[in-house]
Amino acid sequence: MSGWEAVIGIETHVELQTESKMFCGCPVRFGAEPNTTVCPVCLGLPGALPVPNEEAIERILRIGAAFECTLVEGSLFHRKNYFYPDLPKNYQITQYDLPFCIDGHLDIEADGEEVRVGITRVHMEEDTGKSIHGSETGRIHDAEYSLLDFNRSGVPLVEIVSEPDIRTPEQARAYAAELQRVVRSLGVSDARLEEGSVRFDANISVRRAGDDFGTRAEVKNMNSLRSLQRAIAYEIDRQIALIESGSEVVQETRHWDEGSGKTSSMRSKEESEDYRYFQEPDLVPLHVDQTWRDRVFAGLPELPAVRRHRIAATGVDRQAAAVMVEAGDLADLFDEAVSLGSEARTVGNWLSGDVVAYLRRNETTLADTHLQAEHLQELAVMVGEGALSSTAAKDVLARVLAGEGSPRAIAEQHDLLQISDTGALEAEVEAVLADNPDVLAKLQSGDLKPIGFLVGQVMRATGGKADPKVVSELIRNKATAG
Amino acid sequence: MSDLADLTVSEAASSIRRGEATSLEITNAVIARAGVTESHLHAYLTFDQDAARAAAQAADAALAAGDDGGLFHGIPIALKDNMTTRGTETTAGSKILSGYVPPYNATVVRRLQDRHAVILGKTNLDEFAMGSSTENSAYGPTRNPWDTDRVPGGSSGGSAAAVAVGSALAALGSDTGGSIRQPASLCGIVGVKPTYGLVSRYGLIAFASSLDQIGPFARTVGDTAALLEVIVGHDIHDATSYRGDVPPISTALETGVAGMRIGVVKELSGEGIDDEVAAACRAMYEKLAAAGAEVTEVSLPASETALSAYYLIAPAEASANLARFDGVRYGLRVDGDTTEEMMARTRAEGFGPEVARRILLGTYALSAGYYDAFYGQAQKVRTLVRRDFAAAYEKVDVLVSPTSPTTAFPIGERTADPLSMYYADVCTIASNLAGDPSGSIPIALDSAALPIGFQIMAPALHEEQLFRVAAEVERLAEFRQRPELATSEVRPA
Amino acid sequence: MPVDIDIAKVARLARLALSPEKLAEYDSQLQDILEHAERVGALPTEGVPPTSHPLPMTNAFRPDEVKASLDRDEVLEQAPERAGEYFRVPRILGES
Numbered sequence A: 001m002s003g004w005e006a007v008i009g010i011e012t013h014v015e016l017q018t019e020s021k022m023f024c025g026c027p028v029r030f031g032a033e034p035n036t037t038v039c040p041v042c043l044g045l046p047g048a049l050p051v052p053n054e055e056a057i058e059r060i061l062r063i064g065a066a067f068e069c070t071l072v073e074g075s076l077f078h079r080k081n082y083f084y085p086d087l088p089k090n091y092q093i094t095q096y097d098l099p100f101c102i103d104g105h106l107d108i109e110a111d112g113e114e115v116r117v118g119i120t121r122v123h124m125e126e127d128t129g130k131s132i133h134g135s136e137t138g139r140i141h142d143a144e145y146s147l148l149d150f151n152r153s154g155v156p157l158v159e160i161v162s163e164p165d166i167r168t169p170e171q172a173r174a175y176a177a178e179l180q181r182v183v184r185s186l187g188v189s190d191a192r193l194e195e196g197s198v199r200f201d202a203n204i205s206v207r208r209a210g211d212d213f214g215t216r217a218e219v220k221n222m223n224s225l226r227s228l229q230r231a232i233a234y235e236i237d238r239q240i241a242l243i244e245s246g247s248e249v250v251q252e253t254r255h256w257d258e259g260s261g262k263t264s265s266m267r268s269k270e271e272s273e274d275y276r277y278f279q280e281p282d283l284v285p286l287h288v289d290q291t292w293r294d295r296v297f298a299g300l301p302e303l304p305a306v307r308r309h310r311i312a313a314t315g316v317d318r319q320a321a322a323v324m325v326e327a328g329d330l331a332d333l334f335d336e337a338v339s340l341g342s343e344a345r346t347v348g349n350w351l352s353g354d355v356v357a358y359l360r361r362n363e364t365t366l367a368d369t370h371l372q373a374e375h376l377q378e379l380a381v382m383v384g385e386g387a388l389s390s391t392a393a394k395d396v397l398a399r400v401l402a403g404e405g406s407p408r409a410i411a412e413q414h415d416l417l418q419i420s421d422t423g424a425l426e427a428e429v430e431a432v433l434a435d436n437p438d439v440l441a442k443l444q445s446g447d448l449k450p451i452g453f454l455v456g457q458v459m460r461a462t463g464g465k466a467d468p469k470v471v472s473e474l475i476r477n478k479a480t481a482g
Numbered sequence B: 001m002s003d004l005a006d007l008t009v010s011e012a013a014s015s016i017r018r019g020e021a022t023s024l025e026i027t028n029a030v031i032a033r034a035g036v037t038e039s040h041l042h043a044y045l046t047f048d049q050d051a052a053r054a055a056a057q058a059a060d061a062a063l064a065a066g067d068d069g070g071l072f073h074g075i076p077i078a079l080k081d082n083m084t085t086r087g088t089e090t091t092a093g094s095k096i097l098s099g100y101v102p103p104y105n106a107t108v109v110r111r112l113q114d115r116h117a118v119i120l121g122k123t124n125l126d127e128f129a130m131g132s133s134t135e136n137s138a139y140g141p142t143r144n145p146w147d148t149d150r151v152p153g154g155s156s157g158g159s160a161a162a163v164a165v166g167s168a169l170a171a172l173g174s175d176t177g178g179s180i181r182q183p184a185s186l187c188g189i190v191g192v193k194p195t196y197g198l199v200s201r202y203g204l205i206a207f208a209s210s211l212d213q214i215g216p217f218a219r220t221v222g223d224t225a226a227l228l229e230v231i232v233g234h235d236i237h238d239a240t241s242y243r244g245d246v247p248p249i250s251t252a253l254e255t256g257v258a259g260m261r262i263g264v265v266k267e268l269s270g271e272g273i274d275d276e277v278a279a280a281c282r283a284m285y286e287k288l289a290a291a292g293a294e295v296t297e298v299s300l301p302a303s304e305t306a307l308s309a310y311y312l313i314a315p316a317e318a319s320a321n322l323a324r325f326d327g328v329r330y331g332l333r334v335d336g337d338t339t340e341e342m343m344a345r346t347r348a349e350g351f352g353p354e355v356a357r358r359i360l361l362g363t364y365a366l367s368a369g370y371y372d373a374f375y376g377q378a379q380k381v382r383t384l385v386r387r388d389f390a391a392a393y394e395k396v397d398v399l400v401s402p403t404s405p406t407t408a409f410p411i412g413e414r415t416a417d418p419l420s421m422y423y424a425d426v427c428t429i430a431s432n433l434a435g436d437p438s439g440s441i442p443i444a445l446d447s448a449a450l451p452i453g454f455q456i457m458a459p460a461l462h463e464e465q466l467f468r469v470a471a472e473v474e475r476l477a478e479f480r481q482r483p484e485l486a487t488s489e490v491r492p493a
Numbered sequence C: 001m002p003v004d005i006d007i008a009k010v011a012r013l014a015r016l017a018l019s020p021e022k023l024a025e026y027d028s029q030l031q032d033i034l035e036h037a038e039r040v041g042a043l044p045t046e047g048v049p050p051t052s053h054p055l056p057m058t059n060a061f062r063p064d065e066v067k068a069s070l071d072r073d074e075v076l077e078q079a080p081e082r083a084g085e086y087f088r089v090p091r092i093l094g095e096s
């Protein structure tokens, strides 16, 4: 693709996990029995009226603030009119020219490069119901009929629209991943792609460097970050090939098929959609005053990028910091342990390495283990004192995770404590030196190379429990004192 | 008149409390009245005698147990069939909702039930409240009780006709452009459209959300005010519901108009107004002046364009409000090979011509390229109308005019010409655009023995002033006539 | 001034399957009504803000509290076509 450049913008829909829906009191619950979390409002029954959920509005403001958007003082809800069977009122309550948040940005890192992606707007809307297509493939084209479940109808949905600032599939993936982290860090949604609580649509066009924007296609149905990256890569190649063969890119919506690894046209529109937006007359205007806006900004948690930098600054490896921040709860535990006085680098390595591996191996979550900050602190102190070798510490940590008790109790019970008491080790060292007079002679002649061998002998003799540092020190003393 | 069906609400309420009549007896009298009048009028779409009797018995029992719901306790009333009633078919006068039984009650219905009012049934209306004659009902027209060859007005024609003949002691209607006031005028009863937001719209099948208001019908000003007091108040289910304290309503009925400043709307007193209607209104202006009011002429220049603005705004909102009738979740379905086809066929078959016309009109007014010239411009005119009113209320306390430019017109006369039908709302529409309260009080019969209604408009949340003047107009007019169909002696074949 | 109306397109947007005869009838009626409605353009409205709401209210919210949902059978009983726990519709042409 030399000479070509892709221009990518991403529209993200995030379902908020509030208690109740956007405009009614039905619960927001993933996986409920079909058509059980529905009421006159979210079913669009005649006479029903929407009333906005204040918490959902609080949350969208938090999202906007996290992207450093301007929170708009006076905004409005509009009706977007289109007929579709999963849209009960046949209009969606959404925002049009006056969204809650505008002009923000999200900084990402991809291919070793920092990129600032502009956020055009963040607006509030309601989700649709779900259609299940009665065909073997589950695709709409082959279905003779469809079934409708309105449980999702009216779930608060935040749409985040990026500027077309993204240039590569890798950047797109990094943007999506960082956006998920930000949303999760705010505690407003778990933003899971698999459950559809976050959805990414990509607008893609290509141009020769320096040219104006080309015609764009919108690609939908990416169910993982990997498929987002793949779909964009595929679409870029497809568009370049199309233009190079003398054809043109058609402005359309395309469907990503994970199986075939291809995008295909969803529908060719005979006429452009005319959504006939107008101000929602069932709702009154919104006024977010300065006090409210200040409160939202002041209440923001530490955002992932800031947190990663802060943790890395404590001496923890950048990758380890990223892993902990990604998981969120690991970073929380890290912060807590460090605040208790633990050595940051050690705890960071345990959490990002051993703990992550343990969770993965046991298919569990941190919350379901018994690990607490106090445990990490105790463990770090024991290692620092030399009471535990770093190898033994890993073993103890695994047992703490499994709920066997506190590190000290476990170490004692399993006889893992390291002998770093000079008195206790003296006899062992004497014995080994006595068994190896030649080696001792070498040491005494100033050749310190064989010291490692002697330490190894002492370790073997103590069943690995001796503190190698202490042993080495003892041997050195003996040799020079000799 | 000794028939209990001819009692006013306040008379019936005192009879019940004095032990002279039970709610059941009154309800039975009203049911008997409907038995006579319904075959002539067709005021009701659903009339549930058994449920009404059961509710009346429950009301009597509650009262005996010391649980008094107030003036409307045990009083049989009717609801326009665009208010949803759990378990009772609610059609909005449309074929598309034929057989639809809502799973919930409108807020006004709950408020009435909480006060132990007896709900008789659901009254006929122009389909989705779109019309001024009740001829647009998919279930056949309602007739005017004063002359059954004429329309009762609309869209709340069924409620107005029922109250006029005593097949309900009071009723609720809804008013988007005059749909309470104009039928009240044509049927010779009192009807009031309250300030927008004062009565919850939750459960009112929407026509035009920014204009729709539920309001009361009764035969006297006092009963009308009292019914309004039952249904007003903030509702958490309606985001447009007024959140302040409920303003006073019936507190000045006896005060009279001495010292009040009353403005006669210049644009609604001459051209386009029937001579007899204009004359009757003039006579009332003079009586009000004689009663001590300061009566002056006031101009509302934008009101002449109000009708045009209304016929863009209301259809635009309606085009979206009625999109939900699609054959998927409830109501009529006409099959098709695809969902798109099913929806389009269902809607073409399910909506009557006036509704389809307004949906098309509203869809057009909102569509790309036309929004600014039509819908956007109409909303600016709405601002001008509001400014006119604001300026007028600097000078006067209330505004008055005829309610309808004519008395009841013959059935079929205007159905072929939508514009002539739209003109029936010329006096009433401005109050809806402004969101202000407005009511109609019968003042006289014309030479054809058809009632003439007098309109009183007041600033938002000033219902007290509206009812104060209305009560005086009622006293001055001494309008006591009833249609023949209502008098117990006359039983037309 | 005659108003420019693509009545067939308007009917498609509004999801109304109308016969050509009906469309022609509505077309001419809409012409009349809109010619009348065009009067809204005659008033001087420069700098006049639109009114979309009669009451000057803002921020009507409800607390984030769960309220009882409807009984599924009561809801599905109203459906023109139901399949078990779902509403059923014929083939859908386009994906949303």
Ligand SMILES: [Mg+2]
Binding pocket: A013, A125, A159
């Ligand atoms: Mg969206």
Ligand SMILES: [Zn+2]
Binding pocket: A021, A024, A025, A026, A037, A038, A039, A040, A041, A042, A043, A154
């Ligand atoms: Zn709901």
